[in-house]
Amino acid sequence: MTDMVVKARGLERRFGEQQAVAGVDLALAPGTVLGLIGPNGAGKTTLLRALLGLTACRGELAVLGFNPRREQAKLMEQVCFIADTAVLPRWMTVLQLLDYVTGVHPAFDRAQAEAFLATTDVRLNRRVGQLSKGMTVQLHLALVMAIDARLLVLDEPTLGLDILFRKHFFEQLLNDYFDEERTIIISTHQVEEVEHILTHVMFMNNGQTVLFESMDTLAEQFVELRVVGEAVARAEAIPHIGQRQLLGGKALIYEGIDAESLAPLGELRTPTLADLFVAKVGGSSSHV
Amino acid sequence: MFKTSYTHWSTLVRRELQEYRGSLVWTPLAIACVLVLIMLAGIFFANRFSVLGGMGAVVIEQSGEAVDIRIGVRGSGDTVVNPDNAADPESDAYRIQDAPEQASNGWDFSRDWKELQPAPPGKELAGEGIKNLNPVLDGIHSMMMLVLILVTANYLLGCLYADRKDRSILFWKSMPVSARDEVIAKLGVATLVAPALFIAASLLAQLAMVLLAVLLAARAGLDVMTVVLGNIEFGALLWGQVGGWMKNALWIAPVYAWLMLASAAAKRSPFLFAVAPVIALLVLEKIMLGSHHVGTALLNHLPQYVVDADTSNDLPFGLNRVNVGYISLLLGLLSAFVLLWLAVWLRRHRWEL
Numbered sequence: 146m147t148d149m150v151v152k153a154r155g156l157e158r159r160f161g162e163q164q165a166v167a168g169v170d171l172a173l174a175p176g177t178v179l180g181l182i183g184p185n186g187a188g189k190t191t192l193l194r195a196l197l198g199l200t201a202c203r204g205e206l207a208v209l210g211f212n213p214r215r216e217q218a219k220l221m222e223q224v225c226f227i228a229d230t231a232v233l234p235r236w237m238t239v240l241q242l243l244d245y246v247t248g249v250h251p252a253f254d255r256a257q258a259e260a261f262l263a264t265t266d267v268r269l270n271r272r273v274g275q276l277s278k279g280m281t282v283q284l285h286l287a288l289v290m291a292i293d294a295r296l297l298v299l300d301e302p303t304l305g306l307d308i309l310f311r312k313h314f315f316e317q318l319l320n321d322y323f324d325e326e327r328t329i330i331i332s333t334h335q336v337e338e339v340e341h342i343l344t345h346v347m348f349m350n351n352g353q354t355v356l357f358e359s360m361d362t363l364a365e366q367f368v369e370l371r372v373v374g375e376a377v378a379r380a381e382a383i384p385h386i387g388q389r390q391l392l393g394g395k396a397l398i399y400e401g402i403d404a405e406s407l408a409p410l411g412e413l414r415t416p417t418l419a420d421l422f423v424a425k426v427g428g429s430s431s432h433v
Numbered sequence: 434m435f436k437t438s439y440t441h442w443s444t445l446v447r448r449e450l451q452e453y454r455g456s457l458v459w460t461p462l463a464i465a466c467v468l469v470l471i472m473l474a475g476i477f478f479a480n481r482f483s484v485l486g487g488m489g490a491v492v493i494e495q496s497g498e499a500v501d502i503r504i505g506v507r508g509s510g511d512t513v514v515n516p517d518n519a520a521d522p523e524s525d526a527y528r529i530q531d532a533p534e535q536a537s538n539g540w541d542f543s544r545d546w547k548e549l550q551p552a553p554p555g556k557e558l559a560g561e562g563i564k565n566l567n568p569v570l571d572g573i574h575s576m577m578m579l580v581l582i583l584v585t586a587n588y589l590l591g592c593l594y595a596d597r598k599d600r601s602i603l604f605w606k607s608m609p610v611s612a613r614d615e616v617i618a619k620l621g622v623a624t625l626v627a628p629a630l631f632i633a634a635s636l637l638a639q640l641a642m643v644l645l646a647v648l649l650a651a652r653a654g655l656d657v658m659t660v661v662l663g664n665i666e667f668g669a670l671l672w673g674q675v676g677g678w679m680k681n682a683l684w685i686a687p688v689y690a691w692l693m694l695a696s697a698a699a700k701r702s703p704f705l706f707a708v709a710p711v712i713a714l715l716v717l718e719k720i721m722l723g724s725h726h727v728g729t730a731l732l733n734h735l736p737q738y739v740v741d742a743d744t745s746n747d748l749p750f751g752l753n754r755v756n757v758g759y760i761s762l763l764l765g766l767l768s769a770f771v772l773l774w775l776a777v778w779l780r781r782h783r784w785e786l
Contacts, residue, residue: 201782218609221609228607229600229603232604234604236451237452241448244444244447245447245448247444248440248447249608250608250609251437
């Protein structure tokens with residue numbers, strides 16, 4: 146367990162009356178791509194900030210063996226994060242920004258960042274404030290990807306960007322950055338766009354972990370059944386965790402059930418993360 | 434190792450100078466240029482060469498048929514000596530009149546000044562009554578230092594606040610730079626780098642002024658050594674201006690630290706955060722105790738005589754504060770340390786607006 150990138154037990158964080166993070170356990174091995182998914186106010190950002198040492202929390206927490214709160218600056222030599230879109234200093238030029246990161250970050254490969262930027266519309270003499278939102282994110286990604294970090298944390302990295310750009314962003318992340326040694330944590334609302342790059346997924350609601358599984362076990366554990374006609378009533382009789390309307394029928398999601406036993410009722414498939422999320426989190430607690 | 438840490442710190446300082454390039458780099462240069470331009474404009478348009486500063490004035494004036502050189506020296510509280518008193522050998526003012534037949538309507542550099550007569554009796558060029566030109570040059574310097582203090586206060590109030598406001602702190606915090614390093618670098622910029630830039634610009638302006646004076650005096654056929662260069666004590670000037678700043682820096686350290694703390698702590702306005710509690714404290718003390726210890730302590734640690742060439746005091750650097758003493762200085766430095774420590778703590782733990 147010592148080679149875990151993130152080790153957390155019983156993480157808690159309160160803001161007054163509100164419990165932002167309420168007892169989260171987390172263990173991530175190197176090479177994990179974790180998708181952190183939850184509704185607004187679920188505690189995702191607070192959890193990520195706790196991992197990054199940006200906010201205080203109770204409980205046990207070690208990131209790459211560091212106590213993030215006490216050794217934040219040291220931790221940042223091996224951890225990168227994009228905490229939000231458009232947080233790059235607007236008064237700086239791209240060149241000044243590159244100079245700065247080169248000067249303070251021992252693991253920054255400037256040539257790589259410049260090569261990446263050369264493929265974009267971001268020019269070195271431009272001020273960050275003059276760049277479009279998409280270009281700013283590209284610039285930030287260029288900086289982050291040129292840092293040889295062991296853990297990359299992305300909190301809503303593509304918020305407010307168009308779909309083409311989002312797809313491009315995650316493709317680049319997967320193709321140019323990810324390898325077996327690196328660990329990535331992504332929190333996002335755009336579930337369907339990250340789904341294919343994740344190895345693990347975590348659903349959060351009200352500060353608590355609703356689900357934390359590897360994508361492989363997810364496929365074994367959950368099954369979606371699409372039924373039409375009179376089979377709907379029979380399917381609904383079997384305990385399920387969520388259902389939604391389809392054209393002329395219903396899709397039901399079952400947890401921990403023998404898929405073969407459902408096969409006669411209709412079409413079986415693995416539920417998408419979005420559907421599973423709605424089933425687990427979206428007001429269907431009565432079924433669980 | 435040394436190279437790495439040198440790069441680290443120089444990067445942090447360069448970043449500050451880039452962000453505050455306007456106020457920290459261009460302002461001193463602009464002021465120096467404007468001062469020189471004013472001197473030049475005076476020569477070309479008003480036929481007078483003048484330098485005005487807080488503490489003295491030099492006027493070389495050509496009016497009608499006469500060329501005046503008036504050097505008014507004003508210590509604190511004194512007024513500029515009326516040029517009409519120039520005949521008085523004890524006067525601080527000094528007047529040179531050229532030959533009456535030399536009528537000219539403009540300042541003419543090609544004019545043959547060798548016809549100028551030596552100064553009339555009683556107004557010898559050695560210039561009794563003129564202590565030296567240092568107070569004039571110090572005038573330029575004190576103007577520069579006044580701007581430096583305003584600019585620095587503005588810098589300190591913004592330096593730990595602006596990035597929290599525009600959320601770019603989330604980027605800075607993703608870099609392996611500790612809050613302590615950030616605060617030290619910013620304090621270093623305020624106490625060392627910015628003053629160095631302003632003092633350098635000030636010295637340049639003073640040099641330009643001396644060169645112009647030399648040029649004009651030479652044109653006027655005056656003995657440059659006696660009239661200009663001989664009247665400047667370069668050693669005392671540098672000692673007073675550079676040493677004067679160092680003395681000040683030690684005294685105002687707690688004020689700077691307080692401004693940084695306000696910058697790190699404020700949710701809305703760092704300025705109000707810095708000023709309001711002090712005023713409240715002053716008023717409370719006045720009402721409750723009727724005393725003014727806070728005010729006295731404050732006065733001691735506010736920037737005062739920015740230029741102080743007077744080294745005849747008992748204390749090093751010629752400390753000349755109210756109720757001055759090492760205790761006040763030490764207490765000030767101690768509070769500066771505590772305030773900075775608090776600023777670092779806030780920067781680490783309470784950075785969210």
